[in-house]
Amino acid sequence: MSDLNKRYDGMVIGAGIAGMQAALDLAEQGFQVLLVEKDPSIGGVMVGLNKVFPTLDCSSCICTPRMAEAAHHPNITIQTYTEVLNVDRNGPGFNVKLLKKPRYVDEDTCIGCSKCELECPVLVPHEFDYGLGSRRAVYIPHSNAIPQVATLDVEHCTFCGKCAKVCPADCFIYDQQPEEIEIEVGAVIVASGLQITPMGAKAEYNGDKLPNVVNPLGMERIQSSNGPYGTVLRPSDGKIPKKIAYVQCAGSRDKTIGVSYCSRVCCMYALKQALLTTHYIHGVEITIYHMDIRAFGKGYEQFYRRAMDEGIKIVKGKVAKIDETDNQDLIIRVEHLDEGGRVEEARYDMVVLSQGLMPAWKPGSALGIDVGEDGFFESVNPKIKPTLSTMEGVFLAGVSAGPKDIPDSIVEAGAAAMEAANYLQRTTKPKVTA
Amino acid sequence: MSDKKEAGTNGHAKSEGAASIKVLRDRHGGMSAEMKEYYKELNNIRKLLFDALKSGPMTVPELARKCSLKSETTMWHVMAMRRYGEVVEDKIQGDYYSYRLKEAH
Numbered sequence: 001m002s003d004l005n006k007r008y009d010g011m012v013i014g015a016g017i018a019g020m021q022a023a024l025d026l027a028e029q030g031f032q033v034l035l036v037e038k039d040p041s042i043g044g045v046m047v048g049l050n051k052v053f054p055t056l057d058c059s060s061c062i063c064t065p066r067m068a069e070a071a072h073h074p075n076i077t078i079q080t081y082t083e084v085l086n087v088d089r090n091g092p093g094f095n096v097k098l099l100k101k102p103r104y105v106d107e108d109t110c111i112g113c114s115k116c117e118l119e120c121p122v123l124v125p126h127e128f129d130y131g132l133g134s135r136r137a138v139y140i141p142h143s144n145a146i147p148q149v150a151t152l153d154v155e156h157c158t159f160c161g162k163c164a165k166v167c168p169a170d171c172f173i174y175d176q177q178p179e180e181i182e183i184e185v186g187a188v189i190v191a192s193g194l195q196i197t198p199m200g201a202k203a204e205y206n207g208d209k210l211p212n213v214v215n216p217l218g219m220e221r222i223q224s225s226n227g228p229y230g231t232v233l234r235p236s237d238g239k240i241p242k243k244i245a246y247v248q249c250a251g252s253r254d255k256t257i258g259v260s261y262c263s264r265v266c267c268m269y270a271l272k273q274a275l276l277t278t279h280y281i282h283g284v285e286i287t288i289y290h291m292d293i294r295a296f297g298k299g300y301e302q303f304y305r306r307a308m309d310e311g312i313k314i315v316k317g318k319v320a321k322i323d324e325t326d327n328q329d330l331i332i333r334v335e336h337l338d339e340g341g342r343v344e345e346a347r348y349d350m351v352v353l354s355q356g357l358m359p360a361w362k363p364g365s366a367l368g369i370d371v372g373e374d375g376f377f378e379s380v381n382p383k384i385k386p387t388l389s390t391m392e393g394v395f396l397a398g399v400s401a402g403p404k405d406i407p408d409s410i411v412e413a414g415a416a417a418m419e420a421a422n423y424l425q426r427t428t429k430p431k432v433t434a
Numbered sequence: 435m436s437d438k439k440e441a442g443t444n445g446h447a448k449s450e451g452a453a454s455i456k457v458l459r460d461r462h463g464g465m466s467a468e469m470k471e472y473y474k475e476l477n478n479i480r481k482l483l484f485d486a487l488k489s490g491p492m493t494v495p496e497l498a499r500k501c502s503l504k505s506e507t508t509m510w511h512v513m514a515m516r517r518y519g520e521v522v523e524d525k526i527q528g529d530y531y532s533y534r535l536k537e538a539h
């Protein structure tokens with residue numbers, strides 16, 4: 001049985017950097033906040049990034065303190081591994097139905113010792129490493145996960161029962177069931193974040209077929225010291241790559257794949273990854289093929305200049321096709337836009353497709369707020385009050401409202417929390433009558 | 435944080451692990467045919483790789499050739515073995531690390 005309260009002032013959907021910030025800002029004002037996350041850990045995309053542009057701070061080092069702050073805040077209750085089934089208006093507030101998925105582990109007694117994971121006989125591609133690395137069928141998502149507790153993935157379970165046998169805390173509950181939870185909340189902040197465009201979106205790039213055509217979040221993990229390989233290697237055979245290409249706008253600014261907008265972060269993450277790779281691999285040669293470089297934020301243009309100064313080749317070119325050779329090197333066919341359309345075929349060890357950002361959550365009838373043509377949640381007043389959704393009492397933060405980077409997501413989360421606080425003050429204060 | 439153990443399971447997992455896992459197995463109708471196949475293949479590949487590495491350190495392409503496996507499959511498994519402490523990096527040979535069994539040192 002859930003030990004949640006029956007009522008919270010605010011509910012935040014999604015515990016990425018935007019959701020955590022919104023929850024903290026609302027909680028700091030004295031409101032009771034429920035932070036709901038569908039995955040086993042909070043942290044969102046940011047906790048899996050290697051370093052962040054343009055400062056090159058270690059991403060998990062600046063994200064995990066925020067995660068811990070949210071987890072320890074007396075006014076925040078975190079509900080992980082939980083989906084939002086329904087949000088229904090009830091006066092100024094909402095009736096909410098949640099579904100807590102079974103971990104088959106007691107979150108309160110699990111001590112995160114990993115003994116079950118080490119004993120489990122099944123290896124599974126790890127979501128946190130975008131399939132490049134592995135986990136066991138029972139696993140702790142990663143070393144920075146909060147909560148630091150095990151989850152049993154029953155689809156990959158052999159039902160050997162070893163996990164409970166080695167558990168020193170007796171925390172396995174094999175007969176745990178999905179649990180529907182009903183609560184009331186005064187306001188909702190949606191911070192459900194992003195997914196990247198599918199790797200197969202452009203058939204001519206073979207991103208879903210060729211192992212050395214890598215997704216950019218996978219590349220973040222490859223570059224991370226706690227990533228799937230511990231060092232930068234290519235996925236097909238562990239070769240230390242000496243020639244890497246980035247294909248910009250591989251999943252954005254293209255009507256044919258239904259993503260006509262600019263995703264705003266791809267130029268910068270490509271420059272960041274390229275620059276960092278030159279620090280990790282001596283003598284590596286990196287080319288970024290682009291339509292135009294968009295380095296719009298504070299310190300971003302300087303970062304772009306720095307990448308060029310440090311030898312990253314920035315080439316205005318349209319990549320038409322990516323194929324594989326017998327030894328799994330890649331041949332890129334590119335049309336050089338600055339050279340009258342000269343067509344060249346160039347060979348690389350690895351190619352990163354700079355995929356765009358798409359909304360992670362399509363709630364449909366579960367939450368009756370409008371979605372724009374681009375698929376992101378619509379603001380009722382995008383110029384003056386960008387965090388107001390089309391439903392009173394529901395606010396938007398982070399990439400759920402449109403592509404943006406981490407600083408912009410944080411700023412927007414603060415604004416959404418302030419709007420939610422004002423709304424709660426307005427709707428829950430007793431009316432003064434003359 | 436949220437889950438509380440349900441009556442009847444609390445504190446019994448260790449001593450009655452075998453009985454309880456039966457509940458989970460029955461509820462899910464046991465392993466699917468697909469999962470059975472996946473698990474069999476997983477163990478076959480791991481046995482091949484362990485046996486091959488007994489003869490000494492090897493790169494991923496060398497291992498793949500010796501075991502007649504696809505090289506990306508070999509890579510994934512060697513990295514899984516590395517993650518769970520069964521193999522470690524040995525010397526770099528050209529553009530490749532070689533890997534050896536951890537006990538074999």
Ligand SMILES: Cc1cc2nc3c(=O)[nH]c(=O)nc-3n(C[C@H](O)[C@H](O)[C@H](O)COP(=O)(O)OP(=O)(O)OC[C@H]3O[C@@H](n4cnc5c(N)ncnc54)[C@H](O)[C@@H]3O)c2cc1C
Pocket residue numbers: 013014015016017018019036037038039042043044045046049051052053054082083084191192193194195196216217220265269272360361397398399400404405406407409
């Ligand atoms: C390859 C790559 C590199 C990047 N590098 C940088 C960088 O260096 N610097 C920078 O500033 N930005 C970078 N970004 C952008 C950055 O990742 C985003 O700005 C940031 O992660 C947005 O945070 P968010 O909280 O809005 O979304 P997310 O991080 O996506 O978090 C959303 C959370 O909501 C959860 N969720 C989704 N749906 C539901 C639901 N229905 N119910 C409950 N929970 C749900 C998700 O599981 C997730 O935990 C990069 C992006 C990419 C793709």
